[in-house]
Amino acid sequence: MFDSLLLALDNLLTINSLGFLVMGTCIGLVFGAIPGLGGTTAIALLIPLTFGMKEFEAITLMGGVMAATSTGGSVSAILLNTPGTAPNAATTFDGYPLAQQGKAGLALGAAATASALGGLIGVFTLVAVIPIAKEIVLLFAPAEFFLLAVFGLCAIAVSTGGRLLQGLITACVGLIAGFVGYDGVSGEVRYDFGIDFLWDGVKLVPALIGLFAIAEMINLSVKGGTVAENPEIVKIQKVFDGVKAVFKNYPTMLRGSAIGTFIGAVPGVGGTVAAFLSYSTQVQMAKDPETYGKGNILGVIAPESANNAKDGGSLIPTLAFGIPGSAETAVFLGVLILHGLDPGPTILFEHEDVIFTLVLTLTISCVLATLIVLALARSLALLTMIDVHVLVPTVTIVALVGAYALQTEIGDVYVALVFGIVGYLMIRFDYPRVTFTIALVLGEITERSFHQTMLISDDNWSIFITRNISIILLVLIAAALALPSFRLWAQRRKERREGPV
Amino acid sequence: MNNGMNSGMNIGAPEKRGALYFALGLFALTVFFIYLSYDYAPNVRLFPLMVGYTGLILCTLDLIGLTDTALGRIINTVFSGTAAGETGKVAKFTPKLSRQLIAMAWMVGLVIGIYIVGFMVMVPAYVFSSMYFQGKKSVKKCAYGAVSTTVFVWVMFEFLLKYELYRGVFAE
Numbered sequence: 001m002f003d004s005l006l007l008a009l010d011n012l013l014t015i016n017s018l019g020f021l022v023m024g025t026c027i028g029l030v031f032g033a034i035p036g037l038g039g040t041t042a043i044a045l046l047i048p049l050t051f052g053m054k055e056f057e058a059i060t061l062m063g064g065v066m067a068a069t070s071t072g073g074s075v076s077a078i079l080l081n082t083p084g085t086a087p088n089a090a091t092t093f094d095g096y097p098l099a100q101q102g103k104a105g106l107a108l109g110a111a112a113t114a115s116a117l118g119g120l121i122g123v124f125t126l127v128a129v130i131p132i133a134k135e136i137v138l139l140f141a142p143a144e145f146f147l148l149a150v151f152g153l154c155a156i157a158v159s160t161g162g163r164l165l166q167g168l169i170t171a172c173v174g175l176i177a178g179f180v181g182y183d184g185v186s187g188e189v190r191y192d193f194g195i196d197f198l199w200d201g202v203k204l205v206p207a208l209i210g211l212f213a214i215a216e217m218i219n220l221s222v223k224g225g226t227v228a229e230n231p232e233i234v235k236i237q238k239v240f241d242g243v244k245a246v247f248k249n250y251p252t253m254l255r256g257s258a259i260g261t262f263i264g265a266v267p268g269v270g271g272t273v274a275a276f277l278s279y280s281t282q283v284q285m286a287k288d289p290e291t292y293g294k295g296n297i298l299g300v301i302a303p304e305s306a307n308n309a310k311d312g313g314s315l316i317p318t319l320a321f322g323i324p325g326s327a328e329t330a331v332f333l334g335v336l337i338l339h340g341l342d343p344g345p346t347i348l349f350e351h352e353d354v355i356f357t358l359v360l361t362l363t364i365s366c367v368l369a370t371l372i373v374l375a376l377a378r379s380l381a382l383l384t385m386i387d388v389h390v391l392v393p394t395v396t397i398v399a400l401v402g403a404y405a406l407q408t409e410i411g412d413v414y415v416a417l418v419f420g421i422v423g424y425l426m427i428r429f430d431y432p433r434v435t436f437t438i439a440l441v442l443g444e445i446t447e448r449s450f451h452q453t454m455l456i457s458d459d460n461w462s463i464f465i466t467r468n469i470s471i472i473l474l475v476l477i478a479a480a481l482a483l484p485s486f487r488l489w490a491q492r493r494k495e496r497r498e499g500p501v
Numbered sequence: 502m503n504n505g506m507n508s509g510m511n512i513g514a515p516e517k518r519g520a521l522y523f524a525l526g527l528f529a530l531t532v533f534f535i536y537l538s539y540d541y542a543p544n545v546r547l548f549p550l551m552v553g554y555t556g557l558i559l560c561t562l563d564l565i566g567l568t569d570t571a572l573g574r575i576i577n578t579v580f581s582g583t584a585a586g587e588t589g590k591v592a593k594f595t596p597k598l599s600r601q602l603i604a605m606a607w608m609v610g611l612v613i614g615i616y617i618v619g620f621m622v623m624v625p626a627y628v629f630s631s632m633y634f635q636g637k638k639s640v641k642k643c644a645y646g647a648v649s650t651t652v653f654v655w656v657m658f659e660f661l662l663k664y665e666l667y668r669g670v671f672a673e
Binding site for chain 1: 519520523524527530531534537541542544545547548549552553555556559560562563566576578579580581596600601604605607608609611612615616620624627628631632635636637638646650653654657658662663664665666667
């Protein structure tokens with residue numbers, strides 16, 4: 001482990017890597033601050049720029065983006081009451097009232113510091129979990145990998161806010177899209193419609209660029225206006241009072257970070273749930289719950305520490321099992337695959353230096369993003385006032401050129417367009433894109449694990465219920481699917497007990 | 502989506518129609534996929550068929566969920582975890598169909614343009630026309646946007662990353 005750490009330091013401490021790290025952090029802050037863009041779009045857009053890079057340089061660029069987006073999102077949440085990314089939504093409850101009271105600096109200082117510390121705790125947890133993850137991964141046979149992938153998809157579908165059915169449908173459609181092209185198991189080309197271009201399958205990068213960048217651009221174009229709806233920005237003063245407030249209230253920050261790390265590690269639950277859970281826990285534990293929602297600084301510290309800590313947590317299933325915990329990590333997984341790194345046991349056992357490069361990147365980027373926010377919060381908030389009619393053509397062009405650059409193949413531009421339109425329709429009719437993306441990424445490993453399982457068991461399906469881990473995973477799948485109904489049952493029971501209001 | 506659908510009074514008829522068409526599209530796609538799968542050997546089609554039939558069942562449930570029937574409400578309740586009628590209460594931004602079609606047409610037009618004349622002609626043309634016609638910006642601003650985007654694309658992709666960008670169907 002120590003050798004890997006040294007190797008990672010060696011990777012990182014080069015002019016190129018440090019430059020990409022700073023660049024990734026700045027891009028992450030900008031994309032995080034502008035509502036509607038976010039880290040996933042940023043990573044998808046940046047993928048083509050990494051083609052010529054060494055794998056650790058690409059990782060520093062992407063790691064910088066991942067660590068900084070939530071921090072950037074807190075700026076628009078506090079100053080404009082418009083969360084830059086979904087996990088920053090809980091920050092608006094107390095962050096915006098503080099800004100209205102002329103304490104924007106206090107809120108920003110607290111948010112940025114809590115983000116950095118939360119992020120660091122999440123990353124250190126990831127480092128601590130790696131040796132344990134290695135032991136656990138060795139217990140997994142193909143049947144367990146198959147069930148884990150199914151569980152990941154179900155858990156993510158459940159977490160899509162009352163859209164379980166739509167989430168499962170898009171997961172199936174994502175898998176279907178993943179079947180196109182050469183089948184690694186049988187060696188046959190499938191669903192190619194006689195088009196040579198499809199022999200290689202639906203390429204991940206143009207598809208992701210379409211699903212996120214192009215779809216968001218169509219969406220922004222339809223909405224029009226400026227990105228933020230409330231362009232009034234208040235003065236920013238006393239930022240360091242906010243920094244001090246985090247250290248003074250460290251139990252809140254530690255609790256938020258613990259919640260964020262744990263929730264982040266569960267596939268699909270993600271930063272939004274982590275931030276809201278951290279916020280509601282804080283309110284429930286407070287002696288003065290009536291002050292929350294009116295500008296309590298603890299209401300900023302709790303969600304911000306959680307939504308950054310989730311980054312480290314969500315990388316645990318991504319790196320250890322190759323099962324992404326969110327759309328952002330799914331796209332990041334695509335970057336790893338593109339650079340010849342196979343997430344899961346391979347990366348865990350053979351490329352530990354890559355994991356440590358990522359860990360160090362996230363650590364440095366968390367701190368760097370905080371420093372930039374403390375210095376340039378006002379300028380970041382101004383970004384949200386860009387007219388979408390200026391933003392849309394420029395981002396669209398970069399996205400399409402990027403899709404083409406993958407293999408200098410014009411067909412990839414068509415793929416980006418088709419997935420862009422499909423992605424927009426998903427936004428429009430509220431079908432989750434995250435399950436589609438993760439299914440597209442997981443398609444190959446899922447099918448391969450299934451076939452390996454069938455080969456091992458000689459087509460005997462009972463293999464799925466003969467090992468303890470398989471049974472646990474089956475129970476988890478059933479529990480995940482039953483969760484919405486259980487929640488409804490519990491809610492109704494509570495209402496019956498409390499009686500009509 | 503059907504969260505909104507299960508309370509028919511919250512969503513106007515065109516919105517519901519659109520959602521229905523999209524759900525039908527997904528259903529048709531799944532049926533077509535299953536049909537295609539039978540062209541392959543049993544071991545090759547086994548897993549795709551498992552996914553296809555699962556998708557078909559889910560799409561059917563989704564379509565039933567879009568109807569204002571008792572079964573539709575039960576499906577929505579079971580899958581959304583909220584009592585029928587509770588979801589979809591928040592007014593959603595519902596843009597005009599024409600506006601959406603125009604936004605998509607610009608993208609399609611851009612890609613067709615790229616196919617015909619390539620990136621280096623289409624990039625400035627698209628940025629300029631999009632800012633001018635859609636954004637109603639001044640000619641000066643549009644020209645500035647078009648030139649800066651083209652220069653960025655050329656410097657980043659052709660000069661630094663050494664990609665030769667597509668020059669159009671005639672040049673190829």
